Amino acid sequence: MHKYLMICNAYPTLENLYANSFLHRRVKAYQQKGLDVDIVVITTKVLKDKYYDGVHIKYMDEYQIASFLKENDYSTVLFHFINQKMFYGINQLEEQERPNIVVWLHGFEAEAWHRRYYNFLESISQLDNALERKDTVFQPQKEFLQDIMTRKDVNIKFIYVSRRFKELYVDPYVGVVPDNYHIIHNIIDDELFQYHKKSADDRLKICTIRPFTAKNYANDITVDVIKQLSRKKYFHKLEFNIYGDGKLFNVLTNPLTQFDNVNLHKGFVKQNDIPEIHKNHGIYLGPSRHDSQGVSLGEAMSSGLVPVTNNIGGIPEFITHKETGMLASRDNVNEMVEHIEFIYKHARKFKKMSENAAESIKQQAGLDTVISKEIEVITNGWS
Amino acid sequence: MAGVDWEKAYHDLENHIEAIMRETSELVNNASPKLKLNEVYITKTNTLDVIIDATGEKMEYAIDLIDRKGKMDTVKTGYQKSNTFSFDIPDGRYSITAYAKESQKDNSRVFEKTTVNFKRVFKDE
Numbered sequence: 001m002h003k004y005l006m007i008c009n010a011y012p013t014l015e016n017l018y019a020n021s022f023l024h025r026r027v028k029a030y031q032q033k034g035l036d037v038d039i040v041v042i043t044t045k046v047l048k049d050k051y052y053d054g055v056h057i058k059y060m061d062e063y064q065i066a067s068f069l070k071e072n073d074y075s076t077v078l079f080h081f082i083n084q085k086m087f088y089g090i091n092q093l094e095e096q097e098r099p100n101i102v103v104w105l106h107g108f109e110a111e112a113w114h115r116r117y118y119n120f121l122e123s124i125s126q127l128d129n130a131l132e133r134k135d136t137v138f139q140p141q142k143e144f145l146q147d148i149m150t151r152k153d154v155n156i157k158f159i160y161v162s163r164r165f166k167e168l169y170v171d172p173y174v175g176v177v178p179d180n181y182h183i184i185h186n187i188i189d190d191e192l193f194q195y196h197k198k199s200a201d202d203r204l205k206i207c208t209i210r211p212f213t214a215k216n217y218a219n220d221i222t223v224d225v226i227k228q229l230s231r232k233k234y235f236h237k238l239e240f241n242i243y244g245d246g247k248l249f250n251v252l253t254n255p256l257t258q259f260d261n262v263n264l265h266k267g268f269v270k271q272n273d274i275p276e277i278h279k280n281h282g283i284y285l286g287p288s289r290h291d292s293q294g295v296s297l298g299e300a301m302s303s304g305l306v307p308v309t310n311n312i313g314g315i316p317e318f319i320t321h322k323e324t325g326m327l328a329s330r331d332n333v334n335e336m337v338e339h340i341e342f343i344y345k346h347a348r349k350f351k352k353m354s355e356n357a358a359e360s361i362k363q364q365a366g367l368d369t370v371i372s373k374e375i376e377v378i379t380n381g382w383s
Numbered sequence: 384m385a386g387v388d389w390e391k392a393y394h395d396l397e398n399h400i401e402a403i404m405r406e407t408s409e410l411v412n413n414a415s416p417k418l419k420l421n422e423v424y425i426t427k428t429n430t431l432d433v434i435i436d437a438t439g440e441k442m443e444y445a446i447d448l449i450d451r452k453g454k455m456d457t458v459k460t461g462y463q464k465s466n467t468f469s470f471d472i473p474d475g476r477y478s479i480t481a482y483a484k485e486s487q488k489d490n491s492r493v494f495e496k497t498t499v500n501f502k503r504v505f506k507d508e
Contacts, residue, residue: 117403121410172392215406289402331402
């Protein structure tokens, strides 16, 4: 029987349930399909093995990974958030001993550093620090990706989480496109985010569930949209619930405390609590400045909410304007307000969009769809 | 090997850069100046007057004044909000170390050393 090894930068444990929890969702699904998958988390810390929900997790540095790969015969190694150190063990093997390799490209590990500008524009020193890292960290990572995308001595496939992520972010950054790649989206767990039919009144209930840790989450736009909507006659008929946590929460939401129909829920929202929130709302207001896919938008769609968001990054690959959601151009508050007004005025259209959104995202990124495609890539088509 | 669609990527990046520039402008406009000691001005009258010109946020200034011949104890003013110092001292050769720091930052400090040959100048001279 073939054995598979996943090497990643973090994996959920009982102490840290939410570290890359989407990897665990995959591993459980692979196991259900009969794949035997071991997990290695790369770290320089000395940590004992852990077990989480039936999965054995080992912690190793790059040299331990190299020894481990020599001692164990894995048919395929799966990399998430890959970097040079993770790959060191593969390079230490003789060419004929090297396993097949699948590399998932999710986001930051395969994009130009300046695409995530919002992470270092809080202060001049943060910006200076990023510029320093440009040569020491980002450039080596780019060269590493160029290397593994072009070399012929490894049997390697790449998975991009969206086509637009590949074409707009990764391709121009790396400058080369690998021969063997697949577009497979992150899972939108339609078992957890089950569709609930929406009534016309649900369009009046608007929620957002976002981290308030960085500007890319564009919560400032959410606040501006609500402030602008407050000048509309129908504003008092709407209800807003804002969920999230982070250093920007109080600063950003403070102007909204004056509105009785805006409820602020500061705190981390557990994955399992989100479906209940979805059940009570009809619109998911989720502006964004940078997204390779927009998983939280997809989860809301799966539950039957109509997303109102921005036409940036990977998002339009999952949302068709006025069919499965509403798209505004980048940073455009006016358009977002118009979109919410459109939904307010077109109850029947809202209900149709809600159904379409759930159906479309399930087909595109539902659990079965994604896992079937991934297993096909992992187990078949190796030369 | 398939190629990169540079044109498509360029248009997306161009759109993104505008947002980056807008936020960079916000950062620069709201940024506090970087701590820097520009100049130490010394004027000799009947006193030795020192003005420290520095840029930074919420500044404090201090002087160490050392008599090169050791006849007088070293004067350490300690940090103060004013950037102007006046010393009523005998004629002689002195070393001056002028300090500037940002009061709300613990590890920020800049300084400049200079020497001065001081001879009192009276107005009726």
